[in-house]
Structure formats: C-alpha cells, structure tokens
Amino acid sequence: MTVARDIPTSRSRARRVRGRPLLYTSYAQDMALLDTTAKRAWTFVLVVLAFSLAAILQDRSLEVLAGAYVMAIGAIGLNIVSGYAGQISLGHAFFVAIGAYTAAALSGPVDGRTIGFGLAEIWIWLPAAGVVAAVFGVIVAPLAARLRGLYLAVVTLGLVFLGEHVFKEWKSLTGGPGVGREAAVPELFGIRLNEDGPLGTGEQTMYVLTLALLIVFALAARNLARSRIGRAFAAIRDRDIAAEVMGVPLTRYKVLAFGISSFYAGCAGALLYSITGYVEPGSFSLLLSVQFIAMVLIGGVATVSGSIMGALFIVLIQPLTRSLPALLPVISSDTTVTPNVYQVETVLYGLLIILFLVFEPRGLFGIWIRARTYWKSWPFSY
C-alpha cells in the first residue's frame, strides 16, 4: 500500500510492552536471544556463578572445568556442521589436531626440537589456529557438496586416519608418537597465563580465560543460528533438495558450515593442549571424534546450550570412571590390561549415545526443554 506506507510516523523505535512477553512489536524482539526479563536475570546469575567458581573451587577442579569449556567450544563447532547444517562429520578430531599443531608451532621456541616461531601471544596463535583449521575445512567441504549421509561420514572418517598417520610421521612438527611436543603457550601481553601471576594461580587464570572464550564462541554460534546463514543451514539439514529449490546455494553453505565448524575445532584444539601444556599425536584418534559426537548427541543436536551441557557431562564423568579401579578391582587403570578404564570409557560413550538416541533424541537439552514445557504449560498439558 503505497500511500499508507508514505504516511509518516512519529512513533519512536519499537519497544516491548511491559508485562507482555508474547507481544512482539518488531522482528528484532521476536528474534532476541534473551527475550524476557526472567531469562536475562537467570543468564546473568549463571554467568556470575560460573565466574565465581574460579575463587571457590580447587585448582585441580578448575583445570578439569577449563578443559570441559574448551571441549564445549569444539562441540559447538561440531554441532554447527552436524547439528545445524546436518552434515555428518566424523573428522572433527582432524581439525582439532590442525588447530593444536598450528598454535603449538606458532608459539613454540624458535630454536627448539620441533618447529617453532616464537609467537606466544594468544591473540596471534588462537585466531591463526582457527583460520588454518578453517582453511582445511573449506578444502574438505567440496566433498560434502557431492556426498550425503553415510558416504560423507565415511569420507570424514578417512580424514581422521589420514591425519593420524601424517601427525605420527611428521616428527619435526609433532615430536612423533609417544614423545610429543610442548603445546601452545598462552601469553597475553607478555604475561604467562598458565602460571601463577598477579591475576591468581595459573589454573584460575586459564579457567577465567576459557570461560570467557566459551561465552564468546557460544554467543557467536547462537547469533549465527538465528541469522540468514543459520536458517539456510537448517533448510539444508531438513531437506537439501527443498533448500536448493528455495534458493539456498548448497555448495556455498556447506563450505561455510565446514569452514565455521573447523574454525571452532581449531580454536578448541589450540586451547585444549595449552591447558595441559603438552600434545601427543596419538590423541587425535577416532576416539576424540567419537567423544565430540557423544557430546553433541548427549547434549542436544542443534543447540548451543546442549553442546555445553554435553561437553560438561562427558568431561565430568571422566573423574568418575577414573575412580572405578578403586571400587571395582576387575577394572584396571593400566592401559595394557583388559578391561581398563579407557576401554570402559569408550564403551560408556557408545552406550550413552545409544541410550540417548533411543530414549531422549534431543539430549540433555531435550530433558531441560521437557521440564520447562511442563511448567510453562501449567496448569494444562499443552
């Protein structure tokens, strides 16, 4: 309606109407991440609580949690490509490795046993690790444009074996199997973050750093998911032919999905080993990929908070399984004996994946949603 549209309005920017959470007067409100006061308040409480843990918990626990946060970044990455865009990837460990070695090589000593460039500043090696991994993701992506489902899974599986072999053989970069090399050194403006310093103990600093980074990455992923790109991903996941008919360029978005996902994986890889300080080429096996898949499936497919929940879940059951030998003498903590805890862990991941897929396909997030819907629909059932 041309005339009607030309009528000037003196109304100011659309605002929320107080006390009416469902009354949206603009799309921005409809799309807002934290659209109600209650959500804002609870998110704030949660974030404050998470940060305050740095002062409450023991350093040992902080290290485990920091590892979990980094794994969560990796899981979010896998969720972008497999959850949002629906492209099954078993090769996540490969991209994590690329990130870990890029960062390690950049920050390593120039005259060391392995390749090093002496750039220990985190703001250099972290983005670099992501970018290099993303480049590999983009290289692999065209395969995804041609393959679907099972075939794509097999191809990405091949990546893991390929990578494992290369990393084991390329001793000047990785130090070789069983030997390994020092990982990326987290340094910010000359301050070593993983050592005790003015900001607290090394573990406390790393905990705060990883938490902050997790929030940044999670927010970025949430924003991506609600953007045009996120909608295109969902369209491809639900039916690629239909998406193409609607005008979603498949190749471009599949490449984008792999690129972004690999960026997350690369960053996660770089950070993960900078916590422990040591990286061994044998760690980037299929088991790592399976761990990420377990996080996504247990946490919740195509949800960011689900990925975080899944990562926390998987990482936090490790201390439990590690204490198994003390309770059940049958299970050994020695890798050469069968059954050992690591085998038990692998079996447990598989079991959890099966159980979740059968009983709660939407993962931990689905359980949360179910609980929330139960109370939201009170006093009715729908």
Next chain:
Amino acid sequence: MTTATITGSQTIVTRIQERARRTPGAVAMRHKDYGVWQEIAWSEYWTNVELVAHALLALGVEAGDRIAVHSENRPEWLYADLGTVAVRGITVGLYPTNPAAEVAYLLSDSGAKILIAEDQEQVDKALEVIDECPALERIVYIEPRGIRGRYTDPRLLHWDEFLFLGLEHRDAHPDALAERMAQAQGSDVVTLIYTSGTTGPPKGVMLTVDNVEFAIRTLILGGGFTSPPPSERDLILSYLPLCHVAERAFTVWFNAAAGVQVNFAESIETVQANLREVQPTILFGVPRIWEKVLAQVTIKLESASWLKRVTTRFWLRVADRIGDELVRTGGTHTAWTRVRYAVGWLLCYRALRERLGMRRVRYAASGAAPIAPDVLKFFMGIGVRMHEVYGMSENTAIATANRPGRVKLGTVGEPHPGVELRIDEQTGEILTRHPGTFAGYWGKPEATADVVDADGWLHTGDVGEWVDGTHVRITDRMKDIIITAGGKNVAPSEIENALKASPYIKEAIVVGDRRPYLTALIGIEMDTVGEWARRRGLPYTTYRDLSDKPEVRELVQGVVDSVNSRFARVEQIKRFSFLPKELDHEDGELTATQKVKRRAIAKLFEEQVEGMYR
C-alpha cells in the same frame, strides 16, 4: 497536517485530533501483520482519518450521507468510521458474516453511497446485489488480492487510490475538512447500528453526536464501567464485530475518549492466542465467549497429566468457594478469601489466567445477552473481576452495570448516574430515559414511536425487577416469555443459560408456549463432546452422528437433570431432543450476533418439537 480549529461540536473525531496533537508518538492501536504486532501512533491514526475524510469529500459526500463498512476489525475500519464522522457522514457497519441477501437489505435500507469492503469475499457479495442498491456509487476495497487486475467494474476503487484521492484533495483544498468539521452539530447522526433482528428485518438505530458524547461521559470518562476510569495505559483486544454497539464502544469510543490502546485480533478463531499475547487490561465478551473459555478449560484440564489435573481441580474447587464468598460480598475480598487466593495464585490461578490471556485483566464485562451466573462466578473465583452490564443499541448501551465492589450476581447492576430507569408496573418492562436515547430507527418513524413514548421513555422490551432496590434483574425478553398451557409464565432464557453453562451444551432453546410442559432443543458443543467421546473410545463421524449416540444422550440427560433440580416443577425440562445440525448465520437460524431466531427455529425443526409432545 492541517489543523482544524475546533468550532463545531466536540466529537470522537476532534478527540482523536486532539490526541494526535498532544501525544503524536504514543501508541493508538496495534494490528498483527506478518507475525508481528505493528504499532500505529496517534499521528498516523489522525493522518489516515484526515485522508479518508478528504477522499470522501473528493467523492462528493455531503452531510448525512451513509458510508457502509463491511470488514473484520482492523485499523481501516476505524479510519473509515472516523473519516465519515469527520465529514458529517453516517457510518453503517455490516457484519462480515452477513450473506449477500442481508447485504442487499442493509445497503438498500440505509441507502449507502459508498461501501468500504474488506476483500474479494465482501466485494463479491456487494457486486452480486448491486442492482438492488441504486444509491451505491463506489466500492472501496482494502485487500486487493483477487480483485485488482481482474475486476473491471468502474465503481471499484482500491483503498490506496482512495487515500490518494484524499491526498490530492487535501493539497487542493487544505481547509475543506476543517470547514466541514466546524459545522458538526450535536444532533448529527454519526452511525446506524442495525439491530440483530431476531423477530423481523433489522432496523437501523440512529445514534447522534450527543448520544455518543453522553455515552463517553457516562461509561468511559465517568467510570461507569471500570474503576478507576480507563487510561492510556490500558489495553483492549478488539475481536467482536464493530458494527455492534458494544464493541464499537469498547474499541472506538474507549480509544478516542480515554486513549486506551486497541489491539486487533487476527480473527475470531485466533482470539485465544491473541489474548495470551496482548494480555489486555479491559476485556469485554459476550456470553458465548465466556462459555467457550470455560468449556476450553474443561477440555484442556481433562487431557492434562495426572498431577496437573489433580492440583488444578482442587484449586478450581477452592476458586468456586472463593467465588461464592465474592458473590456474597459483592466482589470485595475478605481476609480469608485473600489468603486462599494468594496460595492458589502461586499454584494455579496465575498460570491459568496467563494461559487464558486474563492475567492482567482489571475489568472484565459480559453483556449483549443474558449469561448464566455460574459462568460469571467461575471467572470471579479465579480472580478475573467480572461484571455483567446491560444496555442496548437504542440507548447507546447505557442502562445499568455492576460496579466494581458492588456486584450482585444474577443482576445486570445499578443504573448509571444520570440515567432514569423504571420498571413498568403492569408489564414489568424496563424503561430508560437519558440523553443517550437514540434519535429513531432509520426510515421507520412508526417503529420508533412504538419504542419511545411521548415522555421520552425508551421501552427496552426486556422484563425485569428490582433486587434490593438498587440492582436490576432481567427476567427475559418480553416477546420470549413462555406461557404454558397451565397458564404459568416461564422465562426461557434463565433455563437456557443454566443449560449452556455446561461445557457440553452450545445451544439450548426452551419450547413450551401453549404446551402442557416444557421441552428443549439442544445443540451439543462439538469440541468438548467430541473430546469426551474420544476419551471413552466412542467412534463418531459428524455432528449428527455424535449427537445421535445413546451415550451422548445420557451425558446431556445428566446435565438436564441437574439443571432441573434447581428449578420449580413447571420450569423443568420434561423432554429434549438434539438439533440435527449446528446452527448457522448463513442458514438463517442465527442472527449476525449469534442470537437464536426462535421463530425460524420453531419452523425449521417443527418435526423435532412435535415429536417431544407426542
């Protein structure tokens, strides 16, 4: 924006102009478009009204010309109405459900010069009967889909072109509108409200500027309904037909006089969802709406999970007792009801009201037809301040209302201040006299003389009585009173409403005039009975199939028995039979306001009725 100096009478138009000047950026109304509630500011509202008015001037509309509006509730309805009043025209509202034959009658009876039709459906109706309406010169359509580029009738005009006419006219004659508005007089007729016509063809009730201004002073600014009076912070959901005096008052007049924000529901089917979104503070409904909400609560509760069902049932029983208490006190809480309500609010009422879209309702009203007290009590119990009000088109909806805190259940309340109301000693008919009494039926002076006597008393046609000397209770419509063969006078509506308070019964028509006993034609509520049958594993196909089931008959018999137990022997329903179909406006069984046309029904379902007396 041209600023007209106000020299004529104050009208709803000058009120809006004034608001656009004082608070141009504040929200006047919202309508849902593309999934988002689009806001319309007062300045936009006024500009649109101005353009419509200029467009009407451009089309040669003179004072007293009739402009018909045939549309669902939407901003354009208000622009058209206000634009018409601005040029001293008369707005005639048509129900969107009016079939072509009724459209022909309304257009020709009112002699409308311009028709503003919403979409292809309404345009088609008008074009079908255009030969019977010689006065009709132009049809302005709002939604172009299916019309533009396909229809070639020269009388058609798109809303956009219509506004463009206004734009050109405003540029050429910037003062024309102000001059026309300055001529406005108190005796100008602003609208024709057609009666629903349960007994004969609808009659156009002429309401004047003075009538409307009196209604605004009494009902809105004077706090005749809400207390405290409505303000700019109040929200309202507009969903009932605007051609009815009640919705016109709540939408157009509340908005113009008090600045209440109007939110237009997407359609009558989405009212439930829209209520949840808007959470209005003032809510008006006809009995059918309240009954339907109550039925919905019943269905949803029955399909809820065990814990929810048990707790909610418990709290609804508590609400029932709170409701009883409130009925005794006239709507004021006692300490004990407050405590119970507070606990129930946490566990049930808050969530329930939120789901119903009544969390923030500070004033709810039922009117336009009689309602069963039990339905009102339910809402009072869960904390919705419910008030039954009474009025009719002929007295600009001003007669009586239950005031907050002085509610008497089963009555329609106390007369408003400035309203003279008496009950005729012989006939028991309610008579009103005040400045809101209408100017007459359009083109029917004899009919006017029948209802307004020489002293200015309006004969409402309702039989009533005083309760405690302050409140008025309405027995029934005078014409509907049943005199049984035994000579007893029975008011059918009371029995019918008691039946309709059951979630399983949608329609109930009590028959028994000059018959040995009372019987009823009953129509089941498809949703609830269907759900009931489903849970019992009863397969059914159609409405008819469902109502023919012996189990359903048993269910309804139970309802009838429980209602009978509350009435005297002569007022009990001895037999009943089911209506073989759902009543419908199109088939001439209901009026546009969903009121039952008793005469038509008695004729259509003669067989069923006779069957019950055999």
